[in-house]
Amino acid sequence: MFKKALVAAAILAIPAAAAAHHGWTSYDEKKVIRIRTSLSDVKWGNPHGSANVRYKNATWHVVLAPVARMTARGLTKEMIGPKKQVVLEGYPRRDGTHEMRIERVIAGGKTVELR
Helix, strand or coil: HHHHHHHHHHHHHHHHHHHHHCCCCHECCCCCCEEEECCEEEEECCCEEEEEEEECEEECCCCCCCHHHHHCCCCCHHHCCCCCCCCEEEEEEEECCCCEEEEEEECEEEEEEEC
């Protein structure tokens, strides 16, 4: 009986963990951040890309879209690589963590919608 309960609990926890990872409610969509910057530590991978930027005298983590979506919409890793100036538009985390969810990237004169 204990084993069945443990398996059931594990199965129920999987969707909750997935929802927590993609829980966009932790970002404040009423506070739009728009910055011109260059990205560092770009991670071009799944489940989504990410990078770091300097914003308000701190290092902020930026959450991008899945690689397949970015490339399908015309954004390449080379466009956002080191020393490339980009404009990022996104939302900060509600809890004050230095992290933002990026909605739009302007790179090389091209605007790319990520969501």
